Amino acid sequence: MRLIMESVNKTYRDKRGQETHVLQDIDLSVEKDEFLAIVGPSGCGKSTLLGMVAGLVPLTSGSISFALEDGQSPHAPRIGVVFQEHALFPWRTVQRNVEYGLEVQRIGKRERTERARTLIDMVGLSGFEQRYPHQLSGGMRQRVGIARALAIEPDLLLMDEPLSALDAQVRQLLQEELLRIWEQHRQKTLYVTHNIAEAVAMADRIVVLSRRPGRIRAVLTVEIPRAERSLPDRQTQVAEYQRQIWDLIRSDAEQALYEDVRG
Amino acid sequence: MRTSGDRNMDTSNRDASPANRVIVRYRLRFLDRRAPAWVGVIGVASILAIWQMASSFGFVSEADLPGPASIFQAAVSMVQNGSLLLNVEASLIRIVAGYFIGAISGILIGLWFGFSRITERVGMPIANALYPIPKLAIIPLLILWIGAGEMPKILVVAAEVFFPVLFNTYSGVRNTDPLLIRAAASFGAQPLTLIRQVILPASLPTIFAGLRIGAGLSLLVLVAAEMIGAQHGIGAMILTYSSLMQTPNLMVGVILLSILGLAITRGLGQIERWLLPWKE
Numbered sequence: 375m376r377l378i379m380e381s382v383n384k385t386y387r388d389k390r391g392q393e394t395h396v397l398q399d400i401d402l403s404v405e406k407d408e409f410l411a412i413v414g415p416s417g418c419g420k421s422t423l424l425g426m427v428a429g430l431v432p433l434t435s436g437s438i439s440f441a442l443e444d445g446q447s448p449h450a451p452r453i454g455v456v457f458q459e460h461a462l463f464p465w466r467t468v469q470r471n472v473e474y475g476l477e478v479q480r481i482g483k484r485e486r487t488e489r490a491r492t493l494i495d496m497v498g499l500s501g502f503e504q505r506y507p508h509q510l511s512g513g514m515r516q517r518v519g520i521a522r523a524l525a526i527e528p529d530l531l532l533m534d535e536p537l538s539a540l541d542a543q544v545r546q547l548l549q550e551e552l553l554r555i556w557e558q559h560r561q562k563t564l565y566v567t568h569n570i571a572e573a574v575a576m577a578d579r580i581v582v583l584s585r586r587p588g589r590i591r592a593v594l595t596v597e598i599p600r601a602e603r604s605l606p607d608r609q610t611q612v613a614e615y616q617r618q619i620w621d622l623i624r625s626d627a628e629q630a631l632y633e634d635v636r637g
Numbered sequence: 638m639r640t641s642g643d644r645n646m647d648t649s650n651r652d653a654s655p656a657n658r659v660i661v662r663y664r665l666r667f668l669d670r671r672a673p674a675w676v677g678v679i680g681v682a683s684i685l686a687i688w689q690m691a692s693s694f695g696f697v698s699e700a701d702l703p704g705p706a707s708i709f710q711a712a713v714s715m716v717q718n719g720s721l722l723l724n725v726e727a728s729l730i731r732i733v734a735g736y737f738i739g740a741i742s743g744i745l746i747g748l749w750f751g752f753s754r755i756t757e758r759v760g761m762p763i764a765n766a767l768y769p770i771p772k773l774a775i776i777p778l779l780i781l782w783i784g785a786g787e788m789p790k791i792l793v794v795a796a797e798v799f800f801p802v803l804f805n806t807y808s809g810v811r812n813t814d815p816l817l818i819r820a821a822a823s824f825g826a827q828p829l830t831l832i833r834q835v836i837l838p839a840s841l842p843t844i845f846a847g848l849r850i851g852a853g854l855s856l857l858v859l860v861a862a863e864m865i866g867a868q869h870g871i872g873a874m875i876l877t878y879s880s881l882m883q884t885p886n887l888m889v890g891v892i893l894l895s896i897l898g899l900a901i902t903r904g905l906g907q908i909e910r911w912l913l914p915w916k917e
């Protein structure tokens with residue numbers, strides 16, 4: 375199922391009736407097997423856009439839909455979300471956190487346990503099944519969050535700055551891990567980040583958003599094969615992409631620095 | 638492998654005489670309050686011994702403060718003639734029944750206030766107005782409505798427990814981390830499942846804090862209610878022995894209350910550990 379956003383607008387209205395136009399005329403689609411990154415300065419509406427796709431934030435106008443493939447019977451698309459602040463349930467163990475989405479889908483105990491085990495293994499947390507989130511490091515929690523999102527075999531994977539709350543070393547490692555996992559699942563992914571290098575390292579296409587109201591400023595296709603992006607002789611090309619994106623958002627980011635906006 | 642830095646360190650250490658060295662000391666030892674377990678037992682035993690000696694040697698008159706031995710004797714005779722069991726049973730039934738009614742209705746109505754804006758708008762002012770009324774004051778009213786007997790005492794305990802549980806449940810629900818609610822919703826959890834799987838567990842620690850406050854208050858109001866008018870019960874027992882000037886028997890009652898209070902707190906703590914193993 376393709377994800378299609380058509381002229382999506384979002385305006386927040388606060389208690390005093392003050393309106394903030396956050397997103398303007400977003401037209402975008404995420405194709406099968408595509409890793410799409412959205413970059414933009416903080417406060418440009420990335421989380422809002424992701425929230426709307428996940429059905430957690432109401433749209434002001436426009437529409438977001440999934441297009442059925444030929445012969446596909448309509449079903450509610452399964453969406454797996456990885457949050458910036460892990461959002462694990464503190465009262466559930468690692469195992470039961472990963473099982474959560476399957477529980478909601480009323481999948482039987484046996485299969486749940488099995489699928490969760492596989493995922494926990496894949497994110498490298500075997501042996502930690504019975505731990506509670508507060509007993510894990512930040513990087514481990516985020517892995518659990520990724521496993522929880524993947525366990526439901528989502529039609530669409532949404533990630534909202536999943537690496538931003540981690541320290542630089544863990545971030546680098548988890549980014550590589552995330553790519554390895556992604557290569558195994560090849561699931562249509564919408565990845566939101568303010569980190570340009572992260573986007574260039576991971577995405578097939580990169581959507582650059584402008585500052586309020588957030589509009590699509592450019593869409594870039596990263597032509598370097600994903601596996602080669604860390605190779606030394608590709609670095610000039612990688613840097614060129616990064617510079618290009620930075621040029622697009624630089625002035626916006628500078629403005630954001632001087633304005634009081636929520637991240 | 639040794640680096641040159643290591644070597645430098647070594648020489649400087651060798652050269653340094655103890656006189657010109659400043660040792661870094663652990664500064665927080667006074668906060669490491671360590672003591673072996675038997676200290677508690679010995680301590681309590683010695684206090685009992687001193688107490689016993691004070692009354693044996695007549696420093697304190699037995700009529701004012703009987704020694705542990707005579708209190709123990711009194712307890713034994715009360716167990717033998719069955720009066721102790723009778724009174725403890727009466728109190729236990731009242732406190733358990735009252736506590737359950739108060740706690741369960743407090744949790745249910747607290748949840749309802751937490752979820753429904755209308756209920757909150759209507760109910761909160763009423764709850765806030767009823768809360769400060771000393772619950773003992775409604776006993777006469779209750780007797781008028783439902784007659785004397787066990788019910789007024791049970792209900793007054795329930796009323797005392799109800800409010801702290803209600804307020805805590807409500808604030809637990811209202812303060813559930815919205816991120817967790819979003820996470821559950823993102824997996825497609827329906828409202829009822831979401832309440833059961835996310836909002837309830839997230840509010841449990843706050844609900845338990847309310848249950849603890851309620852436990853202390855329930856004992857207080859139970860004894861007072863039993864002193865006001867009851868044939869049996871620990872409160873009534875204490876009052877009777879006091880008018881008979883039987884201080885050792887009276888002391889048995891006081892100690893029973895302490896044991897009862899401890900048992901309730903321990904029990905709640907145990908239940909909390911079962912239900913909330915995820916709390917540090």
Ligand SMILES: Nc1ncnc2c1ncn2[C@@H]1O[C@H](COP(=O)(O)OP(=O)(O)O)[C@@H](O)[C@H]1O
Nearest residue numbers: 386396415416417418419420421422635636637
């Ligand atoms: N619930 C809300 N109510 C009002 N304004 C909001 C709300 N959520 C976000 N905003 C505003 O919308 C803008 C975009 O926010 P967000 O989507 O979080 O940006 P990003 O994730 O790109 O940093 C910000 O200016 C923010 O202040």
Ligand SMILES: [Mg+2]
Nearest residue numbers: 420421422637
């Ligand atoms: Mg954000």
